[in-house]
Amino acid sequence: xxxxxxxxxxxxxxxxxxxxxxxxxxxxxxxxxxxxxxxxxxxxxxxxxxxxxxxxxxxxxxxxxxxxxxxxxxxxxxxxxxxxxxxxxxxxxxxxxxxxxxxxxxxxxxxxxxxxxxxxxxxxxx
Numbered sequence: 523x524x525x526x527x528x529x530x531x532x533x534x535x536x537x538x539x540x541x542x543x544x545x546x547x548x549x550x551x552x553x554x555x556x557x558x559x560x561x562x563x564x565x566x567x568x569x570x571x572x573x574x575x576x577x578x579x580x581x582x583x584x585x586x587x588x589x590x591x592x593x594x595x596x597x598x599x600x601x602x603x604x605x606x607x608x609x610x611x612x613x614x615x616x617x618x619x620x621x622x623x624x625x626x627x628x629x630x631x632x633x634x635x636x637x638x639x640x641x642x643x644x645x646x647x648x
Contacts, residue, residue, distance in 0.1 A: 546619055549593075550628055553616045556589035557632035561599070565610035565636040568603060575601045578610055586612070593617055594630065609635045 560582045568578030582599040594614045602609040615627030622628070 542620055549619065550616055550630070553590055553594055553614075554630055554632065556586060557594070557612050557614060557630055558634065560585035560589070561610045561612050561632045561634035562636070564599060565601070565608045565634040568601060568610065569608040569636040569638050571639045575603050575608075578608070582610065582612060586614070604638075606638055607635055608638060609633065 563585055564578035564582035567573055567581045568575050570577075578601060579599045583597055586594060586597050594616050596614065598613045600611045600613070610633070612630075612632045614630050616630055617627045618624065
């Protein structure tokens with residue numbers, strides 16, 4: 523009986539650490555997926571005829587807030603808009619659930635590029 527208690531006391535911390543590490547990786551992948559989808563949607567919105575990068579930034583912030591709450595901060599969307607393409611980049615940091623020696627959280631970077639929408643009167647070729 524005592525041997526089983528000693529073995530449990532030795533193995534249990536390792537199992538808890540492994541479970542929490544797996545959970546942290548899962549949360550990181552989820553946060554990355556949310557940021558990529560938000561960057562894609564923000565770039566798509568900014569690529570619409572008559573829209574600006576500010577519209578895309580607002581969409582990114584709204585989607586990240588809805589998908590992750592305050593787990594990812596600060597959200598710093600940046601973009602580039604030219605006559606052909608819209609590029610949206612998000613730099614953020616995920617707060618870890620474990621006490622990690624990483625100052626500022628786990629960095630996440632997402633990027634999306636979308637072709638600009640161009641209005642063509644009558645829907646014809648340019």
